[in-house]
Amino acid sequence: MTDDGQTLDDSALLHIAQVAGTTPTLAHVARLANVSENTVSRVIRNKGSIAVETRQRVNAAIEQLGYVPNRAAGSLASSSSLIIGVILPSLSNIVFPELLRGINAGLSGTPYRPMIGVTDYDLGIEQELISSLLAWQPAALITTGFEHTDQARRMLEGSRVRVAELMDIDNQPIDLAVGLSHCEAGRAMARHLVRRGYTNIGYVGHDWIADRRAYARYQGLGEGLAEAGLSLVAECRTEQPSSTLEGRKTLARLLAGDAEIDAVAFSNDDMAVGGFMHCLAAGIAVPDDLALIGFNGLEIGQALPKPLTTVLSNRFAIGKAAVNVLLEDSKRPPETRIIDTGFSIIEGATA
Amino acid sequence: MTDDGQTLDDSALLHIAQVAGTTPTLAHVARLANVSENTVSRVIRNKGSIAVETRQRVNAAIEQLGYVPNRAAGSLASSSSLIIGVILPSLSNIVFPELLRGINAGLSGTPYRPMIGVTDYDLGIEQELISSLLAWQPAALITTGFEHTDQARRMLEGSRVRVAELMDIDNQPIDLAVGLSHCEAGRAMARHLVRRGYTNIGYVGHDWIADRRAYARYQGLGEGLAEAGLSLVAECRTEQPSSTLEGRKTLARLLAGDAEIDAVAFSNDDMAVGGFMHCLAAGIAVPDDLALIGFNGLEIGQALPKPLTTVLSNRFAIGKAAVNVLLEDSKRPPETRIIDTGFSIIEGATA
DNA sequence: CTGTTAGCGCCTTCAT
DNA sequence: ATGAAGGCGCTAACAG
Numbered sequence: 142m143t144d145d146g147q148t149l150d151d152s153a154l155l156h157i158a159q160v161a162g163t164t165p166t167l168a169h170v171a172r173l174a175n176v177s178e179n180t181v182s183r184v185i186r187n188k189g190s191i192a193v194e195t196r197q198r199v200n201a202a203i204e205q206l207g208y209v210p211n212r213a214a215g216s217l218a219s220s221s222s223l224i225i226g227v228i229l230p231s232l233s234n235i236v237f238p239e240l241l242r243g244i245n246a247g248l249s250g251t252p253y254r255p256m257i258g259v260t261d262y263d264l265g266i267e268q269e270l271i272s273s274l275l276a277w278q279p280a281a282l283i284t285t286g287f288e289h290t291d292q293a294r295r296m297l298e299g300s301r302v303r304v305a306e307l308m309d310i311d312n313q314p315i316d317l318a319v320g321l322s323h324c325e326a327g328r329a330m331a332r333h334l335v336r337r338g339y340t341n342i343g344y345v346g347h348d349w350i351a352d353r354r355a356y357a358r359y360q361g362l363g364e365g366l367a368e369a370g371l372s373l374v375a376e377c378r379t380e381q382p383s384s385t386l387e388g389r390k391t392l393a394r395l396l397a398g399d400a401e402i403d404a405v406a407f408s409n410d411d412m413a414v415g416g417f418m419h420c421l422a423a424g425i426a427v428p429d430d431l432a433l434i435g436f437n438g439l440e441i442g443q444a445l446p447k448p449l450t451t452v453l454s455n456r457f458a459i460g461k462a463a464v465n466v467l468l469e470d471s472k473r474p475p476e477t478r479i480i481d482t483g484f485s486i487i488e489g490a491t492a
Numbered sequence: 493m494t495d496d497g498q499t500l501d502d503s504a505l506l507h508i509a510q511v512a513g514t515t516p517t518l519a520h521v522a523r524l525a526n527v528s529e530n531t532v533s534r535v536i537r538n539k540g541s542i543a544v545e546t547r548q549r550v551n552a553a554i555e556q557l558g559y560v561p562n563r564a565a566g567s568l569a570s571s572s573s574l575i576i577g578v579i580l581p582s583l584s585n586i587v588f589p590e591l592l593r594g595i596n597a598g599l600s601g602t603p604y605r606p607m608i609g610v611t612d613y614d615l616g617i618e619q620e621l622i623s624s625l626l627a628w629q630p631a632a633l634i635t636t637g638f639e640h641t642d643q644a645r646r647m648l649e650g651s652r653v654r655v656a657e658l659m660d661i662d663n664q665p666i667d668l669a670v671g672l673s674h675c676e677a678g679r680a681m682a683r684h685l686v687r688r689g690y691t692n693i694g695y696v697g698h699d700w701i702a703d704r705r706a707y708a709r710y711q712g713l714g715e716g717l718a719e720a721g722l723s724l725v726a727e728c729r730t731e732q733p734s735s736t737l738e739g740r741k742t743l744a745r746l747l748a749g750d751a752e753i754d755a756v757a758f759s760n761d762d763m764a765v766g767g768f769m770h771c772l773a774a775g776i777a778v779p780d781d782l783a784l785i786g787f788n789g790l791e792i793g794q795a796l797p798k799p800l801t802t803v804l805s806n807r808f809a810i811g812k813a814a815v816n817v818l819l820e821d822s823k824r825p826p827e828t829r830i831i832d833t834g835f836s837i838i839e840g841a842t843a
Numbered sequence: 844c845t846g847t848t849a850g851c852g853c854c855t856t857c858a859t
Numbered sequence: 860a861t862g863a864a865g866g867c868g869c870t871a872a873c874a875g
Contacts, residue, residue, distance in 0.1 A: 177846045212627045213567035214868030217851050238589035256607045276563045385795035422797040444736035446773040528862045565852030568867050
């Protein structure tokens with residue numbers, strides 16, 4: 142392709158690379174900037190000290206070629222990738238997208254990208270996802286809760302990647318836990334109702350088997366009531382995942398019983414909003430005939446004709462805090478760490 | 493480490509690998525199974541024909557070692573990864589997690605994993621994300637809408653990865669579009685209201701600049717009304733993203749005007765549910781005093797005391813269909829393809 | 844501050 | 860049906 146038929150020189154190679162649509166590599170940048178590949182690599186990763194002039198030349202070359210580093214090559218060479226594995230139980234429940242939003246916010250502006258997996262609350266699937274994500278040698282793995290299969294736990298402990306277990310802090314984490322005490326949150330719900338003078342308290346819940354945190358809150362609720370010498374006068378649970386529709390139906394079932402009830406604690410806001418809808422449809426005055434309290438502090442609860450009384454669990458903050466801590470140190474520190482993002486009662490108008 | 497001090501043999505190496513916690517590689521599997529690495533690779537990828545007996549031996553070795561392929565190495569060698577890049581405008585609006593849920597469902601059972609990015613409706617950020625995701629040489633890139641910066645479009649067209657543009661089908665895609673005609677959906681909303689006998693129709697909307705599809709529906713709505721010789725008698729829009737709270741406030745603003753209104757079309761269900769809340773709080777009878785129609789078919793709309801009349805946009809199906817098509821063929825086909833997942837009116841009780 | 848030398852673990856191509 | 864050789868693009872030592 143050269144005019145004189147001699148061996149291709151560098152600029153010719155470059156030219157060909159561009160014309161052929163071959164993605165430029167470090168080597169191309171290095172040639173253009175007249176430095177070694179290594180130096181280009183250092184500039185890109187901001188490692189070691191580089192002469193200002195050199196850095197400029199390299200950056201100019203990168204710009205000119207539109208060079209984008211090949212992440213697979215980088216990962217292979219360094220045996221660690223810019224991937225953050227994120228394992229969520231579900232995407233149907235809005236709290237997990239919000240957690241993901243926090244994670245994503247913590248990652249924005251960094252070269253790290255989240256790679257996700259969804260377990261559908263199945264620990265066996267979680268285990269497979271852990272294995273499949275570890276195959277990418279991620280910088281960190283984020284999951285929820287402390288329940289894992291034995292093998293999953295071994296994989297997590299054995300790998301050198303950082304591990305964050307989110308949402309809950311009522312147990313000892315492998316590496317890092319970020320969340321709130323659901324047991325305490327349940328107690329706080331009980332105390333709030335007691336403080337407001339309610340004594341005949343019922344419970345409406347969803348699937349505990351999948352959602353251990355909902356169960357922890359239920360237990361805390363019982364303990365909080367016990368502090369005041371009270372206990373639940375009635376309870377009703379669906380086997381389904383939480384949803385507005387299930388909340389509506391399940392409250393109806395609870396009220397169909399013969400217990401005298403003046404307040405209901407719900408397993409979460411989805412269920413509570415559904416409960417509110419039932420009250421609207423059935424002509425039950427809230428909170429005069431029946432008080433309602435939820436958990437999570439979802440936006441929809443605050444948009445009801447009467448804002449829902451609930452407990453704010455800061456999902457976004459949990460995700461973001463986790464990422465911030467994980468990125469602080471790429472190696473797992475000698476001691477585990479627990480970050481309590483807390484909760485707060487939202488004093489709505491329904492309890 | 494050997495008893496007799498001789499050179500380490502294969503099984504000793506294997507032993508060391510396991511004890512040292514060194515992750516086993518293809519080479520380890522190959523030695524154990526007494527075949528070449530190549531053969532192991534073929535077995536794993538199910539490529540070429542392999543003697544049954546060999547395959548068994550290899551699989552046994554894989555099992556025994558707990559071998560997990562290094563994805564970075566695979567990606568580098570094949571210059572293509574098992575990553576599906578997914579770029580979403582937002583995670584706050586439930587429709588995008590639902591889209592992601594569909595994508596994830598389509599990916600489950602395959603070795604592909606989604607790597608995500610969120611643009612916040614910013615085309616500049618989308619461009620950066622495209623570049624950053626292409627650096628992983630993904631098998632495909634999924635994004636929403638047809639609006640991209642020129643450079644983003646060039647990157648997408650130039651790369652050989654498959655590209656899906658979701659949600660909308662009112663334009664020509666780069667490779668594949670999956671979604672519905674939002675213009676048609678708007679028309680359908682208008683026709684529904686007209687059929688129901690409403691003639692004084694108002695509109696409540698949110699940020700069109702970010703949400704082009706909402707604008708398309710608005711236009712379709714106008715066209716649908718025009719077919720019946722009608723036009724909007726009033727409209728009110730927030731500059732904010734859609735939300736229940738904004739829907740509530742914006743309907744209040746619309747009704748504060750002096751137009752006679754008997755039905756309101758909302759830009760989506762979030763806004764419509766908020767509108768419903770306003771009606772509840774303000775004592776407006778729905779649909780007798782005021783009819784409401786939304787768009788999306790969210791669960792929350794169906795849990796209202798009166799189920800919301802709305803248009804179902806099947807986000808889950810869109811995501812899943814897109815993945816199915818993308819995985820059918822790893823190379824971009826010569827012609828572009830458009831898949832219409834359609835929509836349907838949900839005949840609720842509010843219009 | 845910069846360059847040289849070896850791989851990282853796998854897949855592709857070509858043999859056989 | 861299987862093996863051998865080479866290289867993907869980058870980073871990690873080590874020099875200097």
